Amino acid sequence: MIFVDACFGKETPHTPIWMMRQAGRYLSEYMAVREKAGNFLNLCHAPEMAAEVTLQPIDILGVDAAILFSDILVVPNEMGMELQFLKGEGPKFPKPLETVEDLENLDMEASKKLTYVYETIELVRKDLAPEKALIGFAGSPWTLATYMIEGGGTKTYSKVKKVIYSNPKYMETLLEKLTVVLIEYLEKQILAGVNAVQIFDSWAAALEKDAFFKFSWKYMVQIAETLKAKYPHIPVILFPKGVGAYLDGIYGNFDVFGVDWGTPIELAKEKLGDKYVLQGNLEPTRLYSKEAISEGVSHIMETMQGKRHIFNLGHGMLPDLDRNNAKFLVESVQNYK
Amino acid sequence: MIFVDACFGKETPHTPIWMMRQAGRYLSEYMAVREKAGNFLNLCHAPEMAAEVTLQPIDILGVDAAILFSDILVVPNEMGMELQFLKGEGPKFPKPLETVEDLENLDMEASKKLTYVYETIELVRKDLAPEKALIGFAGSPWTLATYMIEGGGTKTYSKVKKVIYSNPKYMETLLEKLTVVLIEYLEKQILAGVNAVQIFDSWAAALEKDAFFKFSWKYMVQIAETLKAKYPHIPVILFPKGVGAYLDGIYGNFDVFGVDWGTPIELAKEKLGDKYVLQGNLEPTRLYSKEAISEGVSHIMETMQGKRHIFNLGHGMLPDLDRNNAKFLVESVQNYK
Numbered sequence: 001m002i003f004v005d006a007c008f009g010k011e012t013p014h015t016p017i018w019m020m021r022q023a024g025r026y027l028s029e030y031m032a033v034r035e036k037a038g039n040f041l042n043l044c045h046a047p048e049m050a051a052e053v054t055l056q057p058i059d060i061l062g063v064d065a066a067i068l069f070s071d072i073l074v075v076p077n078e079m080g081m082e083l084q085f086l087k088g089e090g091p092k093f094p095k096p097l098e099t100v101e102d103l104e105n106l107d108m109e110a111s112k113k114l115t116y117v118y119e120t121i122e123l124v125r126k127d128l129a130p131e132k133a134l135i136g137f138a139g140s141p142w143t144l145a146t147y148m149i150e151g152g153g154t155k156t157y158s159k160v161k162k163v164i165y166s167n168p169k170y171m172e173t174l175l176e177k178l179t180v181v182l183i184e185y186l187e188k189q190i191l192a193g194v195n196a197v198q199i200f201d202s203w204a205a206a207l208e209k210d211a212f213f214k215f216s217w218k219y220m221v222q223i224a225e226t227l228k229a230k231y232p233h234i235p236v237i238l239f240p241k242g243v244g245a246y247l248d249g250i251y252g253n254f255d256v257f258g259v260d261w262g263t264p265i266e267l268a269k270e271k272l273g274d275k276y277v278l279q280g281n282l283e284p285t286r287l288y289s290k291e292a293i294s295e296g297v298s299h300i301m302e303t304m305q306g307k308r309h310i311f312n313l314g315h316g317m318l319p320d321l322d323r324n325n326a327k328f329l330v331e332s333v334q335n336y337k
Numbered sequence: 338m339i340f341v342d343a344c345f346g347k348e349t350p351h352t353p354i355w356m357m358r359q360a361g362r363y364l365s366e367y368m369a370v371r372e373k374a375g376n377f378l379n380l381c382h383a384p385e386m387a388a389e390v391t392l393q394p395i396d397i398l399g400v401d402a403a404i405l406f407s408d409i410l411v412v413p414n415e416m417g418m419e420l421q422f423l424k425g426e427g428p429k430f431p432k433p434l435e436t437v438e439d440l441e442n443l444d445m446e447a448s449k450k451l452t453y454v455y456e457t458i459e460l461v462r463k464d465l466a467p468e469k470a471l472i473g474f475a476g477s478p479w480t481l482a483t484y485m486i487e488g489g490g491t492k493t494y495s496k497v498k499k500v501i502y503s504n505p506k507y508m509e510t511l512l513e514k515l516t517v518v519l520i521e522y523l524e525k526q527i528l529a530g531v532n533a534v535q536i537f538d539s540w541a542a543a544l545e546k547d548a549f550f551k552f553s554w555k556y557m558v559q560i561a562e563t564l565k566a567k568y569p570h571i572p573v574i575l576f577p578k579g580v581g582a583y584l585d586g587i588y589g590n591f592d593v594f595g596v597d598w599g600t601p602i603e604l605a606k607e608k609l610g611d612k613y614v615l616q617g618n619l620e621p622t623r624l625y626s627k628e629a630i631s632e633g634v635s636h637i638m639e640t641m642q643g644k645r646h647i648f649n650l651g652h653g654m655l656p657d658l659d660r661n662n663a664k665f666l667v668e669s670v671q672n673y674k
Binding site for chain 1: 432456493494495499501502503534546579581582583584598599600601604620621622623626628629655657
């Protein structure tokens, strides 16, 4: 698999490409399946339909890897926290974590209940061409913990910051619990057939540098290193979003570092390019214009020439973009000379 | 004035401190005046009341500088764009810029209509102790342009990015117009009595590195250098939020660089500390806890020891914080040994 080879820094016939949120609302085929499912969470719970939307971008765009269709919040959900996706709003936990009892009540056997995810993986892997990789994923402990304490999205991170400053032990206990569950969850994804795993730390930039390494990166590395020790043939990709100013502190045994678009690719190359394969980092709104795509592709490909690289966006795809532009991007990268 | 001296890198008896959004909702005295005004925009328009809330943090917290109470969006408002502040929502321009005609209709004489701002400055300067500085301010051309095109806050910056990629000339014309108006506006603030000016580029991080320098920084520097040529005794502070990964590109003739909390102060010191006075960068939620304040203050003060520095937060104050903690911060910095 070209994608897996690239994750390990091997020579490949072309730079592989996939796109975060490539199975999504910009595809009418996706919207049709989602309609049938009734809502987003139902779709995550229905292996046949989840498998179908996972495969769509492979057929439609020709990307080199599929990423499991699911959501990072199914994990806290199966740990016992009610989860709502309301129309036009972000995800919500109506009863966020507050007390020590709330922590104690979290179901540490959650990975056993996420069977619909493993079934989705098996279905996808059966139908996916053997040269295409399937990427499994999870949210980082910090990002999940933030959702679980804030009860949803936040601009100020007030609640979670209060916990960090007034009761860091509470936060550490929660992060440790999540780390245990996430290792089991990703391990079960691997056993079900994924060829690589990515950990998304979407809210990394909510933390100051020292706090990022203490409350987030440490646990991501712990998950990565546990998996690498047991499954060395499975590449591990870490994607902390928005930490371009913290790159000199990045450490650990993992394979691929995901670069967000706010981090200049030159800077990532200088700081991390000798140690890790880099994945990224086209600015997503460039997909609105073919010219902007070509300019961005040239810039990234020229910078990474001769270095180990997987092409991706620097954040997820937007719902209102033109699939023809996405296709144009994939072809531009795969045919780049 | 200790604050102005520090802006020019002179030795001062203590490190001066002020806080972004120091006149704000966390003060009951502020809320009382705002109630009287009826709403936020009325308060901006009423010099007596705006002067009163500008002065409150000086009396209550003992900070070394007052910052004019106003809003960056009064400028596009006086350029002819209707502005709404709806309860519980961010600011909105119900008729965002779309056509070339919209651009042509912008009132280039707006600075002459912002008399309520200059009156506020005169009133404040009359009542402010002579050793305390008054800081004037404006939004950056890029940040204002983004509001004017998006029509309000945005997570994806879709509209403004489409303009950049499909019609960069439109954006440049808008940015040039704003630059002209903002120079006149800040000049009139200086003539009314402010002792320093700060330009807030709140949405700097919406841009990739190259785009940031092309569409934002260039115009900020243009404003700064025009003012410095005419008013060399007035310090100019530039605050582009979220560009910690772009610091090696910062250039221009201005006095103080504002460091946001996502940029490690060590990094800012290394990259810019020899060229500019640095202002910042305590993480605002540290104000929830005295311990977190002390830890943050020690870290920043130790790092900046012997370097030119003005203490501030790395972003605005939050509405739900305890004023006693804010006071504790001010004293910690002013008495730091």
